[in-house]
Amino acid sequence: xxxxxxxxxxxxxxxxxxxxxxxxxxxxxxxxxxxxxxxxxxxxxxxxxxxxxxxxxxxxxxxxxxxxxxxxxxxxxxxxxxxxxxxxxxxxxxxxxxxxxxxxxxxxxxxxxxxxxxxxxxxxxxxxxxxxxxxxxxxxxxxxxxxxxxxxxxxxxxxxxxxxxxxxxxxxxxxxxxxxxxxxxxxxxxxxxxxxxxxxxxxxxxxxxxxxxxxxxxxxxxxxxxxxxxxxxxxxxxxxxxxxxxxxxxxxxxxxxxxxxxxxxxxxxxxxxxxxxxxxxxxxxxxxxxxxxxxxxxxxxxxxxxxxxxxxxxxxxxxxxxxxxxxxxxxxxxxxxxxxxxxxxxxxxx
Amino acid sequence: xxxxxxxxxxxxxxxxxxxxxxxxxxxxxxxxxxxxxxxxxxxxxxxxxxxxxxxxxxxxxxxxxxxxxxxxxxxxxxxxxxxxxxxxxxxxxxxxxxxxxxxxxxxxxxxxxxxxxxxxxxxxxxxxxxxxxxxxxxxxxxxxxxxxxxxxxxxxxxxxxxxxxxxxxxxxxxxxxxxxxxxxxxxxxxxxxxxxxxxxxxxxxxxxxxxxxxxxxxxxxxxxxxxxxxxxxxxxxxxxxxxxxxxxxxxxxxxxxxxxxxxxxxxxxxxxxxxxxxxxxxxxxxxxxxxxxxxxxxxxxxxxxxxxxxxxxxxxxxxxxxxxx
Numbered sequence: 125x126x127x128x129x130x131x132x133x134x135x136x137x138x139x140x141x142x143x144x145x146x147x148x149x150x151x152x153x154x155x156x157x158x159x160x161x162x163x164x165x166x167x168x169x170x171x172x173x174x175x176x177x178x179x180x181x182x183x184x185x186x187x188x189x190x191x192x193x194x195x196x197x198x199x200x201x202x203x204x205x206x207x208x209x210x211x212x213x214x215x216x217x218x219x220x221x222x223x224x225x226x227x228x229x230x231x232x233x234x235x236x237x238x239x240x241x242x243x244x245x246x247x248x249x250x251x252x253x254x255x256x257x258x259x260x261x262x263x264x265x266x267x268x269x270x271x272x273x274x275x276x277x278x279x280x281x282x283x284x285x286x287x288x289x290x291x292x293x294x295x296x297x298x299x300x301x302x303x304x305x306x307x308x309x310x311x312x313x314x315x316x317x318x319x320x321x322x323x324x325x326x327x328x329x330x331x332x333x334x335x336x337x338x339x340x341x342x343x344x345x346x347x348x349x350x351x352x353x354x355x356x357x358x359x360x361x362x363x364x365x366x367x368x369x370x371x372x373x374x375x376x377x378x379x380x381x382x383x384x385x386x387x388x389x390x391x392x393x394x395x396x397x398x399x400x401x402x403x404x405x406x407x408x409x410x411x412x413x414x415x416x417x418x419x420x421x422x423x424x425x426x427x428x429x430x431x432x433x434x435x436x437x438x439x440x441x442x443x444x445x446x447x448x449x450x451x452x453x454x455x456x457x458x459x460x461x462x463x464x465x466x467x468x469x470x471x472x473x474x
Numbered sequence: 475x476x477x478x479x480x481x482x483x484x485x486x487x488x489x490x491x492x493x494x495x496x497x498x499x500x501x502x503x504x505x506x507x508x509x510x511x512x513x514x515x516x517x518x519x520x521x522x523x524x525x526x527x528x529x530x531x532x533x534x535x536x537x538x539x540x541x542x543x544x545x546x547x548x549x550x551x552x553x554x555x556x557x558x559x560x561x562x563x564x565x566x567x568x569x570x571x572x573x574x575x576x577x578x579x580x581x582x583x584x585x586x587x588x589x590x591x592x593x594x595x596x597x598x599x600x601x602x603x604x605x606x607x608x609x610x611x612x613x614x615x616x617x618x619x620x621x622x623x624x625x626x627x628x629x630x631x632x633x634x635x636x637x638x639x640x641x642x643x644x645x646x647x648x649x650x651x652x653x654x655x656x657x658x659x660x661x662x663x664x665x666x667x668x669x670x671x672x673x674x675x676x677x678x679x680x681x682x683x684x685x686x687x688x689x690x691x692x693x694x695x696x697x698x699x700x701x702x703x704x705x706x707x708x709x710x711x712x713x714x715x716x717x718x719x720x721x722x723x724x725x726x727x728x729x730x731x732x733x734x735x736x737x738x739x740x741x742x743x744x745x746x747x748x749x750x751x752x753x754x755x756x757x758x759x760x761x762x763x764x765x766x767x768x769x770x771x772x773x774x775x776x777x778x779x780x781x782x783x784x785x786x787x788x789x790x791x792x793x794x795x796x797x798x799x
Contacts, residue, residue: 364557364559366559370553374573375573375576376547376572380576
């Protein structure tokens with residue numbers, strides 16, 4: 125394993141020494157890894173920090189929290205204190221006035237407190253995962269509701285996307301009709317129009333049909349995707365026409381040909397589109413923000429946004445819930461990515 | 475049941491006429507082979523009969539009923555495609571059941587028909603496999619099985635053996651012929667391989683450029699080709715044509731030539747030894763190529779002069795227009 129990982133071309137091409145391409149490769153790959161995974165790792169670790177830990181400067185990578193001890197019925201923070209005679213001891217802080225703290229040894233709470241300059245002490249810290257960042261939004265806020273809305277929008281939109289796009293792709297790939305290429309071109313051309321351009325007219329339409337503040341107002345305008353139609357059409361072009369003709373001889377109706385022959389054979393392309401659709405709909409922000417203004421209809425992404433107020437941003441909740449919001453997308457990739465490469469069409473031929 | 479009649483069939487793709495005025499009578503139970511060089515329209519003709527394509531003009535009759543405007547499914551025909559066109563995502567059993575399920579046949583009936591076809595074609599152990607897990611020959615059987623279970627009035631086979639290796643093709647050829655004998659159903663078989671045509675057919679339809687050149691039994695085609703094209707197309711190695719002084723052409727098959735003095739003087743170009751016989755490529759003094767298939771193992775050298783004779787009964791004479799005289 126180690127030998128495999130450290131394999132290189134070497135100065136003379138026999139694996140010994142360093143060629144400049146080895147160095148470039150290592151720099152490139154390590155740099156790329158940090159660039160790709162760094163933010164994600166940072167996000168996950170930071171999501172376990174307390175608000176104080178997040179505000180700390182210089183920042184730490186791992187989440188730390190100050191150790192405390194119980195004095196009477198109160199938790200008091202622990203510090204490493206350097207006394208005037210140079211000895212270092214662990215002491216608990218009772219109270220602090222300005223730059224002077226009154227401190228006692230933790231095992232002698234009733235001793236006369238010592239007055240310590242705060243520059244002479246460092247907090248005793250240990251790794252601590254602030255799981256309340258995760259539990260609180262679920263228990264005390266509407267996060268479960270947001271999650272449910274997001275799941276509903278994503279699942280519905282993906283199902284309808286797969287259905288409508290595959291139908292369009294089937295017609296555009298397997299039927300000869302006048303203007304077929306023109307229709308295809310028109311669909312692909314809409315790729316060039318970004319959402320922000322059609323935002324206002326789209327809002328008018330959705331508003332006119334009464335879908336403002338309705339999850340279907342988020343779902344329906346997004347289901348027809350030119351990317352999906354194009355992707356599926358290109359894949360369906362590779363399904364041999366003879367299969368369709370055989371089905372036609374087999375008394376299959378056009379619907380049956382679509383449903384029982386073309387759709388199962390297009391499964392790899394459908395899986396790709398499903399992944400895309402889930403990621404798109406899950407991460408959608410602008411359009412749901414425009415359509416949904418009632419808090420109980422918020423999707424996750426808008427819900428997350430509500431942790432950022434005008435005066436106060438609750439970074440610890442945002443970070444934690446961003447991690448939660450990421451999980452489904454990551455899972456989808458992990459479980460569906462193998463479909464991307466698995467092509468099953470054509471195995472019945474030749 | 476299963477008599478097929480074509481009346482003045484024409485098929486054009488745009489300005490290109492692929493089938494030109496083809497009329498044909500196929501009686502019930504016959505195995506007819508459409509043969510011809512590639513691009514002659516034999517597959518197109520089969521697709522027209524199947525209903526997958528519509529003729530530009532003309533009529534198709536099955537058992538006297540005009541089915542020209544009837545859809546492919548309702549003509550009661552079954553087709554075996556060159557690529558087999560098995561549904562890759564279905565098991566062999568599902569492949570065979572698909573067409574029957576679509577006609578809402580009772581499940582028990584479907585099962586018994588599949589059982590019967592599987593027994594006939596010896597594919598019983600394969601029923602739960604997918605097409606991708608089968609060999610070429612097994613896929614071929616499944617494709618035929620899928621046609622059989624539908625109990626069609628006629629079978630249409632589009633170059634069904636062309637994807638098999640030579641040995642398998644030989645066995646499948648015999649099996650198909652036996653199957654035809656057992657089922658007694660009309661079969662239309664498209665091939666470019668004249669050996670398949672000669673060995674299997676009751677009658678052969680020779681097509682060229684969308685025109686039927688000749689329809690006859692295999693031996694009649696071989697013995698009495700109607701024109702120069704059929705004479706050249708049927709029989710391997712191909713017939714020798716020797717131009718006479720008056721514009722007529724004399725044809726003689728390579729098999730009918732033998733070595734003897736006082737015949738046609740030729741110069742040897744090359745000799746191919748096939749073991750039992752030797753194929754000699756030669757040319758006449760007028761530089762016309764001549765093939766001679768001679769028994770035994772001969773080793774003539776290049777440039778050697780030979781004299782070839784034949785029986786006058788083996789001569790075929792064609793006029794300047796190419797027709798048999």
